[in-house]
Amino acid sequence: MVSVEAFNTTVQDKHPLSKYLDDLVAQLGLHKRLQQLGELTELDDFESAFADELAAGRPALPTVGELERARIVHDIQRPTSEDGQQSETISRHYFCLSIQGDERLLMRWPDRDETGLIPVDAETWEKYYDTCSQNRLHNYLFRVGCETWVLSPTTDGGKQWALYGFVDVTLEQEQQVNDGELSLRSVVDEQAALARRFVEAIAKQTADYFDVEAPQKLRELIKDRRRKLTNRAAVTADLGFPPSWKAPALWLDDASNDNGPAEPVNNEQPAGQSTSTVVLATRPRLAPASFAEVLQIIRIWANAVERYGRSFSHLTEDQISDLLAATLNATLPGAQREVYSRGGKSDIFIQADKLAEGSGPAKIFICESKWATSDKVATEALDPQMFGYLITHDTAAVLLLLMPQKKFQRAVGRRLAALKQLEGYVSESSTASGWPALEYQREGRTVSVCVATVHLPRDGQDSEDPSDAS
Structure with missing residues (x-):
């Protein structure tokens, strides 16, 4: 009993x-x-x-x-x-x-x-x-x-x-x-x-x-949740885009493979029999103009987030990625479904078949969010994490670094310097968003990643603290 x-x-x-x-x-x-x-x-x-x-x-x-x-x-x-x-x-x-x-x-x-x-x-x-x-x-x-x-x-x-x-x-x-x-x-x-x-x-x-x-x-x-949601709603309202500018719907471009443009291949056949021509399929990619518009949206979003830093500085990478994905989906005219999706960790991505039928499931846009508390966090986010799924140089990529340090520019300089020390770094170029794009040569392919930095200092953090020295 x-x-x-x-x-x-x-x-x-x-x-x-x-x-x-x-x-x-x-x-x-x-x-x-x-x-x-x-x-x-x-x-x-x-x-x-x-x-x-x-x-x-x-x-x-x-x-x-x-x-x-x-x-x-x-x-x-x-x-x-x-x-x-x-x-x-x-x-x-x-x-x-x-x-x-x-x-x-x-x-x-x-x-x-x-x-x-x-x-x-x-x-x-x-x-x-x-x-x-x-x-x-x-x-x-x-x-x-x-x-x-x-x-x-x-x-x-x-x-x-x-x-x-x-x-x-x-x-x-x-x-x-x-x-x-x-x-x-x-x-x-x-x-x-x-x-x-x-x-x-x-x-x-x-x-x-x-x-x-x-x-x-x-x-x-x-009460606490209402305060956070109200602040986030204020950010969304503040993201009102200028009437003179409107982001067009995303569109795809055909990309050649890594070895050059697609060409017909003639299969030799025995005399007297017909021949067939096989055309190597091209891969879809996010058009350069579309990617520039995406960066512009992220830039406006980041500016608003920085103005309301108190509401965002204690969010996790996943929560911030959720907010950015929702913003991107909401600001794309003509989008009838969720184009931007969340992966298993903190990445945001578009698959080609979300924009065009028959384009295949290849990811054509990747955005990875990380709290850049150290050089190691930033470099590992790119290599091996992002490099692991940037399978072609046609993938549009953004590394979103959330910067908690009070001395923002100094911290950004350190993180960029560390990223440039990675194997295969070639050069830095500018983008219309104001963020730099870093180019790498890895395993016979060219990879370009826009490094987007957002300043979100956390309460009480001292930039002179040894934890910020890296």
Whole structure:
């Protein structure tokens, strides 16, 4: 039969009720969903509904029923000497308090109680724990103390639970009760009253948590999320592009292979038979004009992000990539679906078949976002990470370096210098966006990467700190 000792020191130490209640709310997924909300209208819907979801996940508060008699075990031998050689005969009279509500709550300690509750086995642990392994009498008294209250199902199905306690009666005490010289009912009532105090403390903490504490925590998180989304909405609004300029829809260009333009190949056939001509297929690429427009959009986006640095300086690379991908999709006229996608890490990419049917799945645009906290982070983002999937020189590539250093230009200079030390570096050229493009010769192919730098200093960071020296 499943049972658990209740209101004990071990429960207090290992199973605090506050941790269990936090876990119950976490299982509802409210906090995770809140952090995934990207629109203020979604946040409004969440704020109006979270209280009902929280209430639905609240466990039934435990209460106890009337004191009832349980079984009796006769002729138990209780040791009376330290070596266990001497003993006396007792009878153990069990009693129980039926439990209504969620019995799992009673397996935890009410750690927010301020009424001075002490574990029922605290004195037992203090007196006998250190000596119970050598002293048989102390071992018995220790075990009995730990079993003061046991939570157990009343049926095999476990649908109904009860708290079981007991009182031990010697043969002499039985005679005293029979003679009217002793009453044990007061002892049982005292134990039952203490058990009720524990249950009431657990119920009160649970009610306070779901009625006050959890809603307050969620309202604070909603407030913080609203501030972030409002700031991001301001950035989006501030990204309003000039009326005189409008980005055209992206278009593809045909690219030759690495060995030159595609040419027909005549397959020699035996005399008298027809010949066939095989034309090597050209690969699609993002047209240079389209790439320039993409860089211009990223430049405007980066300028706005820098103006609202406080809202973005603590975001992860993935979160910033999500924001940029959403901005690129929203600012491309004529885009009927998500053209820019997120990969498994923090990269943004376009596949050729997103823009033209039959162009194949080759990636024709890559953007990798990195917090450039050191030269190593920047160089490894390019080599091996970006070089690993820049399979041709026709791929349009952007390395987006998020710069947390206060001395921005000095940090940018260091990162560019480190990137130029990579194998195969050829030259630097300028782009209309104002960011440099670095050209590399790698494995017989030419790779050009625009290095876009965004200044997002983090609060309290000192550029003179040794961590910024690299």
